[in-house]
Amino acid sequence: EAQVTQNPRYLITVTGKKLTVTCSQNMNHEYMSWYRQDPGLGLRQIYYSMNVEVTDKGDVPEGYKVSRKEKRNFPLILESPSPNQTSLYFCASSLFRGSMGETQYFGPGTRLLVL
């Protein structure tokens, strides 16, 4: 089954404690990205990757890091989480063939609470 998986699905942590949210896709997609969802703001892109070892900032990258060492995995790293990073996080992937209508597949989401 084609899917994007994220772990953990729920996480409560404390300020400053490093954490990693994993994302994996089994569709051999080149393009992967991370979004955060906040009430009244919709989803905003944090980072994206067009292929292995190619990553770039999205609209709200501060406080986050990513890596793309393998095509299927795109972890999101919070080196020193702060309460303003409490949010719902989505990983997404798609082919990158230039077609505007390419479907983006979203993971199930990770709810993060930073105390």
Next chain:
Amino acid sequence: AQKITQTQPGMFVQEKEAVTLDCTYDTSDPSYGLFWYKQPSSGEMIFLIYQGSYDQQNATEGRYSLNFQKARKSANLVISASQLGDSAMYFCAMRGDSGNTGKLIFGQGTTLQVKP
């Protein structure tokens, strides 16, 4: 800069009636795509429908149709014959053809509640 605006934070509709969710957009890209996603209370993002900027006809997918008015820069979602399972948050999103072409720009979302 690209922008999506959804001006209806919440909507109610009676079961079996049709409902229109509004979406306006702003972009300078000559080619772009417009998407609608559904987010039920469980949180996942479900793709509903897509409209390309050069598509001649409005997109339809089952009970979903997209009322695309290019001159007005609007891409409203029409749900016909509403069902209780349609209660969810709905997001309009846009994808442009310059720079980071994989990025989706999302609106604020509209919460739809279907009344029995």
